[in-house]
Amino acid sequence: MAYPDAIRNLYQAQLKSIQDAGLFKQERFIHSPQAADIEVEFPAGAPVKKVINMCSNNYLGMSSHPEVVRAAHEGLEKRGYGMSSVRFICGTQDIHRELELRMTEFLGTEDTLLFPSCMDANAGVFEAVLTKDDVMISDRLVHASLIDGIRLCSAMHDTFKHSDMAHLEEKLKLHADKRLKMVITDGVFSMDGDTAKLDEMVALCDKHGAMILVDDSHASGFIGKTGRGTHEKYGVMGKIDIITTTFGKALGGASGGCVSGRRELVEMCRQRARPYLFSNTIAPVVISGVLKVMEILSASTERRDKLEANTAYWRKGLTEAGFILKEGDTPIVPVMLFNAKLSQDFSRALYEEGIYAIGFFFPVVPQGQARIRTQISAGHEIHHLDRALEAFIKVGKKFNILGKTKQEIVQMYGQ
Amino acid sequence: MENLKDVILQYVIKEYLEEDSEPIDYRTPLISGGIVDSFSMVSLKRFLENKYNIQIPDEKATPEAFDSVNKIASLVEEFIGRKG
Numbered sequence: 001m002a003y004p005d006a007i008r009n010l011y012q013a014q015l016k017s018i019q020d021a022g023l024f025k026q027e028r029f030i031h032s033p034q035a036a037d038i039e040v041e042f043p044a045g046a047p048v049k050k051v052i053n054m055c056s057n058n059y060l061g062m063s064s065h066p067e068v069v070r071a072a073h074e075g076l077e078k079r080g081y082g083m084s085s086v087r088f089i090c091g092t093q094d095i096h097r098e099l100e101l102r103m104t105e106f107l108g109t110e111d112t113l114l115f116p117s118c119m120d121a122n123a124g125v126f127e128a129v130l131t132k133d134d135v136m137i138s139d140r141l142v143h144a145s146l147i148d149g150i151r152l153c154s155a156m157h158d159t160f161k162h163s164d165m166a167h168l169e170e171k172l173k174l175h176a177d178k179r180l181k182m183v184i185t186d187g188v189f190s191m192d193g194d195t196a197k198l199d200e201m202v203a204l205c206d207k208h209g210a211m212i213l214v215d216d217s218h219a220s221g222f223i224g225k226t227g228r229g230t231h232e233k234y235g236v237m238g239k240i241d242i243i244t245t246t247f248g249k250a251l252g253g254a255s256g257g258c259v260s261g262r263r264e265l266v267e268m269c270r271q272r273a274r275p276y277l278f279s280n281t282i283a284p285v286v287i288s289g290v291l292k293v294m295e296i297l298s299a300s301t302e303r304r305d306k307l308e309a310n311t312a313y314w315r316k317g318l319t320e321a322g323f324i325l326k327e328g329d330t331p332i333v334p335v336m337l338f339n340a341k342l343s344q345d346f347s348r349a350l351y352e353e354g355i356y357a358i359g360f361f362f363p364v365v366p367q368g369q370a371r372i373r374t375q376i377s378a379g380h381e382i383h384h385l386d387r388a389l390e391a392f393i394k395v396g397k398k399f400n401i402l403g404k405t406k407q408e409i410v411q412m413y414g415q
Numbered sequence: 416m417e418n419l420k421d422v423i424l425q426y427v428i429k430e431y432l433e434e435d436s437e438p439i440d441y442r443t444p445l446i447s448g449g450i451v452d453s454f455s456m457v458s459l460k461r462f463l464e465n466k467y468n469i470q471i472p473d474e475k476a477t478p479e480a481f482d483s484v485n486k487i488a489s490l491v492e493e494f495i496g497r498k499g
Contacts (some may be wrong), residue, residue, distance in 0.1 A: 150454075151454075156457055157454055157457060158455070158457050158458045158461075159452075159454070159455050159458075171458065174458060174461055174462070174465075175461070
């Protein structure tokens with residue numbers, strides 16, 4: 001295809017404007033397995049540096065767990081490398097079915113269907129179960145993958161202010177005439193680390209005859225007393241019509257996701273969801289790893305308990321040091337900096353101190369809401385957290401933000 | 416009788432703005448100005464249809480037609496007028 005200079009120049013100008021706005025993202029290259037301690041090459045070509053990882057979704061430390069790795073090896077030997085097929089043709093092994101049954105039991109639902117990722121699950125689920133006669137009502141801060149799935153669906157779409165139950169009820173009343181209503185939310189919101197009020201949402205959905213879908217990707221495995229997810233935390237297990245979640249975070253960190261919920265809704269996905277019909281099945285090696293993760297997590301709550309303790313320790317340390325955090329009790333702990341360039345400079349300074357945490361800025365978070373999003377893991381020991389706190393405090397002093405209000409930080413650095 | 420533009424302005428403020436948002440007026444660009452996501456227009460459209468007992472066809476409910484209180488008011492008046 002022709003790619004004349006005029007088109008090349010057009011895109012170079014766009015990329016330059018992203019750089020000039022301080023919004024350009026750069027990759028770091030990790031030379032080790034995922035863990036609390038990792039080895040990083042950054043920028044490209046620099047000597048590899050040992051750092052503490054404070055920003056992975058490896059919430060339970062399972063990503064490089066030796067038993068999970070061993071189980072994956074066994075899976076390679078017993079079931080091969082790739083299936084070269086979508087699920088419904090010749091891409092379903094007995095272990096795929098076993099994992100679906102295991103997730104159904106773990107999440108407390110009627111049925112489960114695997115997808116190549118939760119991004120794919122979210123892309124396919126709405127179109128599979130809703131029509132143009134229906135309405136989707138989503139929280140304004142739902143994950144990008146839910147927004148993409150909503151856009152692919154012909155049902156009407158409306159939104160409610162983040163976690164505002166009164167506003168949600170207004171919308172349920174406004175759209176009372178639609179054939180079906182589906183309320184959509186994250187269980188744990190990925191950028192702010194707060195949780196959806198699922199008990200109140202389920203009550204409203206019951207009252208107004210609406211279904212509810214929860215993306216629990218940042219909750220499965222560790223939120224709730226036994227780690228079942230946000231629905232366990234809020235006492236509404238068995239009442240969520242569809243849960244989507246990922247195996248790419250706490251549940252092993254490799255890849256894959258699922259839709260889990262009411263039998264008929266899951267079966268509609270099996271019959272109609274495009275990512276299920278047209279994308280390659282999850283590789284046997286990944287399924288084998290996830291099955292081992294689920295076995296370990298079902299046997300004991302030790303890891304989610306340790307994560308909860310680590311999280312409380314980290315939040316207390318940062319709060320006492322004078323950082324502005326988003327309120328919450330999940331292992332997602334955003335350190336608010338508000339200015340995009342500040343968040344990048346802060347990240348770079350942390351890296352010099354041996355702490356790996358990335359600045360988040362527009363369009364990943366709204367303008368003026370830049371932050372360092374820290375994430376705690378059961379793989380962190382207290383010495384990791386103490387070292388990280390020490391570094392955060394040192395860098396916080398360097399940028400003179402400790403004990404400052406939002407207005408004061410914005411005045412110093414802009415928004 | 417309520418002023419149509421004020422009704423629309425108050426709805427937009429209540430529906431889309433936060434406490435610390437910049438104030439808006441009848442001319443503020445709502446969608447092109449990033450205040451209202453074009454996907455969020457649906458509740459404003461339904462609110463207006465219910466309140467004034469009109470039907471605005473989807474092809475008329477464009478981001479351009481909804482880009483300011485003034486423009487929205489013109490569109491609503493067109494359909495109130497058609498009711499006769």
